[in-house]
Amino acid sequence: MVDFYIGLFLASLIVALFTTRLFRLLMWYSFNSLMLGLLALIIGIEFNDDGLIITGVLTIIVKSLAIPYFLKKFSQQFHIVREIQPEIKVQYAIMLIPAILVFTFYLAEPITNMILNNSNHIAISISSLFLSLLLMMEHKNVAPKVIGFLSMENSLFLLGVTATEGMPMIVELGIFFDLLMAIVVINLLFTREEIKND
Amino acid sequence: MIELLFTPILLMFGLSFIKNRKVDKALAFVSFLILIPTISFLEIPKPFNLFGEYLIVDDLGAYILFVSSIVGVGVALSLLTLKKHVMISQKAYRRFYRFFAIFWVGLILSILSNNMGIYWIGLELATLSTVYMIRTNHSKMAHKEAWNYMIVGTIAISLILFGIILIYASAKPILGEEAMQFNLLLAHAKDIKSPFLFEIGFAIVTIGMFVKMGFFPMNLWLANIERASYYPVSALFSGILESAVIIGFFRFSKIMMEINYDHLFIFVLIYTVLTIFIVSFLIFRTKDFMRLFSLSGVEHMALITLFWVSGGVFPALLHFGAHAFLKPALFLSTGVLESKGKYKIRGTLKGYQGKRGKLFWILVSLFLLAVISLPPSPMFFSEIYGFGAMIEFAKKGDYLVVMLAFIFLLLILLSIIFYKFIEVYQSMKYEGKEEKKEVYPSEILALFIFAIALVALLTPPVINYLKNIM
Numbered sequence: 169m170v171d172f173y174i175g176l177f178l179a180s181l182i183v184a185l186f187t188t189r190l191f192r193l194l195m196w197y198s199f200n201s202l203m204l205g206l207l208a209l210i211i212g213i214e215f216n217d218d219g220l221i222i223t224g225v226l227t228i229i230v231k232s233l234a235i236p237y238f239l240k241k242f243s244q245q246f247h248i249v250r251e252i253q254p255e256i257k258v259q260y261a262i263m264l265i266p267a268i269l270v271f272t273f274y275l276a277e278p279i280t281n282m283i284l285n286n287s288n289h290i291a292i293s294i295s296s297l298f299l300s301l302l303l304m305m306e307h308k309n310v311a312p313k314v315i316g317f318l319s320m321e322n323s324l325f326l327l328g329v330t331a332t333e334g335m336p337m338i339v340e341l342g343i344f345f346d347l348l349m350a351i352v353v354i355n356l357l358f359t360r361e362e363i364k365n366d
Numbered sequence: 367m368i369e370l371l372f373t374p375i376l377l378m379f380g381l382s383f384i385k386n387r388k389v390d391k392a393l394a395f396v397s398f399l400i401l402i403p404t405i406s407f408l409e410i411p412k413p414f415n416l417f418g419e420y421l422i423v424d425d426l427g428a429y430i431l432f433v434s435s436i437v438g439v440g441v442a443l444s445l446l447t448l449k450k451h452v453m454i455s456q457k458a459y460r461r462f463y464r465f466f467a468i469f470w471v472g473l474i475l476s477i478l479s480n481n482m483g484i485y486w487i488g489l490e491l492a493t494l495s496t497v498y499m500i501r502t503n504h505s506k507m508a509h510k511e512a513w514n515y516m517i518v519g520t521i522a523i524s525l526i527l528f529g530i531i532l533i534y535a536s537a538k539p540i541l542g543e544e545a546m547q548f549n550l551l552l553a554h555a556k557d558i559k560s561p562f563l564f565e566i567g568f569a570i571v572t573i574g575m576f577v578k579m580g581f582f583p584m585n586l587w588l589a590n591i592e593r594a595s596y597y598p599v600s601a602l603f604s605g606i607l608e609s610a611v612i613i614g615f616f617r618f619s620k621i622m623m624e625i626n627y628d629h630l631f632i633f634v635l636i637y638t639v640l641t642i643f644i645v646s647f648l649i650f651r652t653k654d655f656m657r658l659f660s661l662s663g664v665e666h667m668a669l670i671t672l673f674w675v676s677g678g679v680f681p682a683l684l685h686f687g688a689h690a691f692l693k694p695a696l697f698l699s700t701g702v703l704e705s706k707g708k709y710k711i712r713g714t715l716k717g718y719q720g721k722r723g724k725l726f727w728i729l730v731s732l733f734l735l736a737v738i739s740l741p742p743s744p745m746f747f748s749e750i751y752g753f754g755a756m757i758e759f760a761k762k763g764d765y766l767v768v769m770l771a772f773i774f775l776l777l778i779l780l781s782i783i784f785y786k787f788i789e790v791y792q793s794m795k796y797e798g799k800e801e802k803k804e805v806y807p808s809e810i811l812a813l814f815i816f817a818i819a820l821v822a823l824l825t826p827p828v829i830n831y832l833k834n835i836m
Contacts, residue, residue: 346491349495
């Protein structure tokens with residue numbers, strides 16, 4: 169079951185790389201976060217780890233529902249361009265993405281050799297990190313770059329869950345708080361020229 | 367004690383919501399109050415558990431927090447006259463203080479944290495709060511750079527978190543969930559069963575920190591941001607935010623020293639020399655104050671890290687203190703220097719009349735000469751001791767000649783920077799036309815505080831305190 173969710177996590181990130189519409193990209197991010205949340209819940213229930221269960225629930229609520237909702241609201245409020253054409257052409261992206269995946273498996277070999285449990289999952293989370301970076305790089309618009317950053321955070325969360333069976337609860341909560349703070353700052357960055365309203 | 371530390375911050379946050387122009391002075395006054403707990407931290411017996419095992423006050427943390435709080439006072443004083451130099455609305459001004467309060471929370475968490483995760487949370491909080499501060503300038507360039515900072519800053523921060531996860535994974539088999547704590551990691555560094563995993567994690571953390579400090583290959587991104595933002599924001603970046611980053615490097619590198627000192631030293635030596643090499647030529651080509659000071663900040667941060675990994679704790683911390691006072695002082699001066707047109711170097715130190723004016727140009731001249739390590743600047747002494755520490759370190763191995771060659775190269779690069787600063791200073795003082803310019807008392811007071819702090823760095827009690835930090 170864990171493999172299934174990690175597969176869907178990776179698949180949603182790959183599909184997001186080909187997306188040319190902002191709302192659809194938000195939907196894929198939401199789906200990506202949902203898979204991550206479910207994964208944390210399953211592992212938490214399996215190991216009877218309350219911290220991981222709470223984190224899983226929070227991931228679903230905050231990352232899968234709240235953040236996509238607010239980002240969609242901001243994009244409507246501030247009239248952000250919804251057509252987001254990736255700078256890398258589809259035919260090149262089709263070759264580039266598998267190359268990144270294969271390359272990451274080789275690159276992560278020294279790390280996966282040392283972490284005996286879930287070594288493939290660790291390689292996948294590192295490749296997700298690279299794919300999220302690609303998402304940030306292939307778009308000129310700010311909104312997809314923000315989603316790339318949020319996907320990067322998801323990949324790091326996946327790494328934390330698979331490599332260490334979850335980080336301490338206080339750290340996870342802190343990361344969630346920072347994420348909410350990031351959304352507040354993003355909102356303020358979208359707001360234009362408040363000097364006129366004064 | 368924790369209440370004493372966070373009360374001024376909460377007050378600052380609360381006051382920032384009051385829609386009254388009289389609140390400006392109250393906000394500045396409240397930000398001075400942070401000095402009270404930071405001074406008391408210097409005197410209490412250490413290590414002092416401020417909040418369980420999560421926040422611990424040690425000698426290093428107390429020193430860096432105290433230095434940061436002095437810079438905070440200087441910045442708050444300069445904010446009093448910000449509206450006289452630049453266009454900023456009352457709403458944006460109050461919101462600036464709101465984010466300044468959040469910035470302080472992040473800073474305190476990262477400086478006093480004994481937990482890698484909390485350190486990261488603090489650093490992220492401080493980074494995010496500065497994004498809005500850049501945006502207080504309503505120019506297109508500032509808007510672009512705020513996004514740029516948001517994106518590059520978060521990539522750097524993500525790299526740090528990536529490294530922290532790997533370090534945690536390497537130590538979790540022996541320490542469990544407590545593998546997040548710096549002090550336990552240091553005590554059990556030699557027991558870590560996969561030191562290679564730790565080293566990979568450390569390298570990634572370090573690269574993230576170096577990106578944040580503007581090291582190679584990201585030399586210009588910080589300079590562009592500091593150019594685009596208002597001068598108090600640049601002062602905060604150079605004087606306080608970099609403190610939060612560098613203390614993380616100090617703590618992580620102490621653990622790395624126990625695991626593989628040689629790898630740490632070679633990695634940092636090559637990285638910092640490469641950084642100073644690039645930065646010295648960028649400084650040579652620069653044409654405005656902000657970029658000059660910003661790039662010089664990168665050079666100094668590289669020297670601090672190099673001295674630290676060479677075992678020169680005292681020179682590294684002395685250099686850190688001097689840089690933390692000098693750079694914000696220079697950035698705050700640019701607010702006055704550029705009030706009669708941006709990018710103008712010729713004759714900018716001319717035209718300051720009256721006692722206040724004279725004191726201003728004398729102080730700025732002294733700061734400019736002190737930042738290039740002209741004696742008796744604390745930077746002169748820290749560099750002498752720092753290079754001495756590098757030689758002492760090399761004597762322990764078989765690389766004395768290589769180290770001497772590196773020091774020689776560094777001295778050539780530093781002389782390029784020295785030449786440029788002298789050229790800029792001469793142009794500011796002896797070229798161009800004289801125009802009448804205004805300096806306000808709070809600005810002079812801010813510069814004066816920095817000058818006193820710089821002199822205090824060379825007093826016996828401070829030197830003894832720094833020498834006792836391990």
